Amino acid sequence: MSDREEPEPASGTAEDPPYRCEPDVGSGAREQVPAPESVNRLSPRSMVTAPVKTLKGFIVPIGVALVLGNFNPWVLGGAAAALIGMIATGLFTYLTFRYQVGTQHLEIRQGLISRSRRTIPLERVRGVDITSTLLHRLLGLAVVKVEAAAGGDRDEEGTLDAVTATEAERLRRALLYRRALLRGEVTAPERPEGEPRHATEGESAPAPASAVTGGAPGSGGPETVYFVMPPSWYLYALLSIAYLVTPFAALAAVMGLVGQVVSEAGVTEEALEWLVVHETSLVLWGSVAILATLLLLMPVFAVVSYGVAHWGFTLWRRDGSLVAERGLFTRRSVTLEYRRIRGYELLDSPLERMRGAVRLRAVVTGLGDTATRAMLLPIGARDRVARVIERALEPFRGRLVPHPRAALGRRLIRAVGPFAALAVLGWASGFPVVAGVLAFLALLGVPLGVDRYRSLGHGFDGRRVSVRSGSLRREQAVVGSDAIIGWAWSQSPFQRRSGLANLELAVGAGGGSYTAIDAGFQESVDFAGTITPEMVRPFLVAPHTPDDEPAPDRSRSTEGENGRGSR
Amino acid sequence: MTTRLRAPQYRVSRRAVSMWTLGTAVSSVMVTAVLGALVWGVVSAAWSWVPDWLLERAWWIPVIYAGYALVKTVVAPRWRYRVHRWEVTSDVVYTRTGWLSRTWQLVPVSRVQTVDTTQGWLERAFRLATLRVRTASYAGSSTIEGLDADEARRVSEELAVRIGDVGDDAT
Numbered sequence: 001m002s003d004r005e006e007p008e009p010a011s012g013t014a015e016d017p018p019y020r021c022e023p024d025v026g027s028g029a030r031e032q033v034p035a036p037e038s039v040n041r042l043s044p045r046s047m048v049t050a051p052v053k054t055l056k057g058f059i060v061p062i063g064v065a066l067v068l069g070n071f072n073p074w075v076l077g078g079a080a081a082a083l084i085g086m087i088a089t090g091l092f093t094y095l096t097f098r099y100q101v102g103t104q105h106l107e108i109r110q111g112l113i114s115r116s117r118r119t120i121p122l123e124r125v126r127g128v129d130i131t132s133t134l135l136h137r138l139l140g141l142a143v144v145k146v147e148a149a150a151g152g153d154r155d156e157e158g159t160l161d162a163v164t165a166t167e168a169e170r171l172r173r174a175l176l177y178r179r180a181l182l183r184g185e186v187t188a189p190e191r192p193e194g195e196p197r198h199a200t201e202g203e204s205a206p207a208p209a210s211a212v213t214g215g216a217p218g219s220g221g222p223e224t225v226y227f228v229m230p231p232s233w234y235l236y237a238l239l240s241i242a243y244l245v246t247p248f249a250a251l252a253a254v255m256g257l258v259g260q261v262v263s264e265a266g267v268t269e270e271a272l273e274w275l276v277v278h279e280t281s282l283v284l285w286g287s288v289a290i291l292a293t294l295l296l297l298m299p300v301f302a303v304v305s306y307g308v309a310h311w312g313f314t315l316w317r318r319d320g321s322l323v324a325e326r327g328l329f330t331r332r333s334v335t336l337e338y339r340r341i342r343g344y345e346l347l348d349s350p351l352e353r354m355r356g357a358v359r360l361r362a363v364v365t366g367l368g369d370t371a372t373r374a375m376l377l378p379i380g381a382r383d384r385v386a387r388v389i390e391r392a393l394e395p396f397r398g399r400l401v402p403h404p405r406a407a408l409g410r411r412l413i414r415a416v417g418p419f420a421a422l423a424v425l426g427w428a429s430g431f432p433v434v435a436g437v438l439a440f441l442a443l444l445g446v447p448l449g450v451d452r453y454r455s456l457g458h459g460f461d462g463r464r465v466s467v468r469s470g471s472l473r474r475e476q477a478v479v480g481s482d483a484i485i486g487w488a489w490s491q492s493p494f495q496r497r498s499g500l501a502n503l504e505l506a507v508g509a510g511g512g513s514y515t516a517i518d519a520g521f522q523e524s525v526d527f528a529g530t531i532t533p534e535m536v537r538p539f540l541v542a543p544h545t546p547d548d549e550p551a552p553d554r555s556r557s558t559e560g561e562n563g564r565g566s567r
Numbered sequence: 568m569t570t571r572l573r574a575p576q577y578r579v580s581r582r583a584v585s586m587w588t589l590g591t592a593v594s595s596v597m598v599t600a601v602l603g604a605l606v607w608g609v610v611s612a613a614w615s616w617v618p619d620w621l622l623e624r625a626w627w628i629p630v631i632y633a634g635y636a637l638v639k640t641v642v643a644p645r646w647r648y649r650v651h652r653w654e655v656t657s658d659v660v661y662t663r664t665g666w667l668s669r670t671w672q673l674v675p676v677s678r679v680q681t682v683d684t685t686q687g688w689l690e691r692a693f694r695l696a697t698l699r700v701r702t703a704s705y706a707g708s709s710t711i712e713g714l715d716a717d718e719a720r721r722v723s724e725e726l727a728v729r730i731g732d733v734g735d736d737a738t
Contacts, residue, residue, distance in 0.1 A: 508703025
């Protein structure tokens with residue numbers, strides 16, 4: 001899909017520059033691109049959310065200052081001044097903030113004295129995210145984040161905090177629609193009015209669904225829902241260590257606070273000592289009870305906090321994008337364009353594998369914070385996840401080739417070796433207990449190493465490449481073969497002895513690369529050669545030709561094969 | 568199992584060996600000096616919690632390191648020179664780097680985003696340069712060290728032209 005191809009105007013010449021200055025809309029050239037919208041402001045209600053947001057960051061320092069300062073008038077006055085300052089800032093932001101969707105750019109202006117003006121070319125918009133915290137939703141507001149590639153490898157963001165929820169949705173559609181028009185991915189409807197022009201409501205004027213990638217905004221285009229979280233899936237929180245330990249993290253925080261309060265309140269160490277000495281059993285039973293309650297409550301906490309974060313997880317397709325939305329209080333929706341999705345990752349831990357559960361993540365170009373934002377599904381049953389992949393993405397249909405037997409030895413040495421060596425060292429220097437613990441850990445390394453070996457594999461199904469590795473956090477990545485932007489083999493002396501190498505696939509998306517660990521060197525070269533013959537073939541030779549045939553210090557002359565194809 | 572990667576066609580400049588030797592020697596001397604100073608400090612302070620057997624043998628540390636550094640200074644640059652190879656065809660930048668561990672890397676020219684040559688003070692003294700080829704992925708970025716400076720500049724210019732012709736960085 002060529003993405004700069006503009007529908008050429010009848011009068012236009014082929015040399016027409018792809019970009020055009022903002023005001024010349026009426027020239028007949030850009031008939032389909034709707035005229036610039038009027039200049040908009042944030043919602044007046046943002047005067048409430050902005051100070052509250054700032055306050056959240058300062059509430060602890062202010063509180064501490066108040067307590068430590070014994071509420072003396074100076075500190076009190078300072079806090080009041082800070083509060084007034086925040087409110088004033090909110091007011092000021094509201095009064096000076098303007099944004100406008102133009103024909104070519106989204107323009108955001110702010111400030112009175114030191115003015116800032118950010119212009120985001122619509123063509124470079126990568127995604128529009130809408131989030132709203134609980135407070136935002138109570139007020140019917142939402143935060144719009146516009147992400148754009150700013151040329152080079154920098155990314156830029158424009159944040160509108162906050163507009164009304166309907167305006168946010170309208171803006172999202174308008175921006176994506178205009179971008180699609182600029183890129184020539186859709187043809188405009190006959191009437192330019194197909195797009196709702198003003199901030200009032202988003203769902204007016206249904207536009208005819210149009211050509212290539214999806215519908216025009218307004219109508220919403222065809223929406224396909226791929227997944228809605230079934231209630232039983234909230235229980236998968238029990239498989240997530242991160243959510244299980246939440247209560248302990250909370251407990252640690254509470255303990256810290258209690259400690260602080262105790263020392264602040266002047267409870268002396270003697271008093272504590274007295275308590276421990278005279279009421280030993282009370283203290284003991286008390287702590288046992290607290291711990292037991294915590295252990296019992298652990299799963300409950302886990303499910304609740306998981307539920308809050310993933311409430312009503314929904315995945316659907318709209319206008320050539322995948323949209324994932326979730327959250328109970330803070331509802332966040334992430335829009336991933338199909339154009340930028342290069343593949344997906346399946347992640348699981350041993351615990352999740354035992355229950356047949358897996359997590360799904362998208363591999364997307366130019367997306368920061370992939371861990372949370374590229375999440376396509378919550379932890380869920382493998383077969384259901386596979387069905388979603390089947391419908392929403394293109395699944396990998398090939399088979400993973402296991403890695404050579406020699407890789408098993410290496411995995412085992414890696415898993416067992418360090419602990420075994422430390423255990424021996426501990427024993428030799430006379431710490432039998434430590435040595436025992438380390439020996440036990442070394443023993444645990446055996447199943448770990450075996451499992452790591454079993455998870456190793458790579459495969460190609462004709463269109464997609466898949467690489468898998470890891471045990472405690474097993475990861476299977478699937479990317480389209482056209483997403484591969486380089487190959488690298490690395491080989492340590494030990495690997496050379498057993499004919500293995502790590503093959504690294506460079507991908508301009510997601511984590512940047514995926515590695516097939518301890519693959520057979522020759523086999524992996526063939527593998528790469530099958531996937532991108534034009535990249536690998538020129539450098540292949542028959543297996544037993546000598547390697548270091550004459551390799552001249554390259555002479556100064558310009559002959560040689562390079563640079564041939566220039567111009 | 569019928570094929571394997573051949574080595575890239577060209578070696579880097581012969582002067583790279585001298586540069587690497589000098590660079591390793593300088594850093595080795597510095598690290599040895601720092602280690603020696605640390606050990607001297609510990610020995611002369613003679614804290615009671617440092618066991619005696621350790622104090623007596625503390626001098627071994629810088630001495631052993633110096634021995635290792637000497638071997639490395641002599642061996643590594645020459646070895647590296649044998650391993651380091653590069654080749655730029657019209658479509659692919661192919662490099663082999665490393666010494667004990669080796670890395671073979673293929674970067675398609677069509678996916679390259681930037682090409683730059685850099686020259687540190689040491690490199691300048693030896694009329695050498697480093698050529699860096701970057702793609703959208705850090706893993707797909709290739710570095711050729713120890714190129715003759717003129718050669719590096721010429722290659723980077725050719726590559727830049729070529730990228731303008733065929734570029735599509737897959738982001």
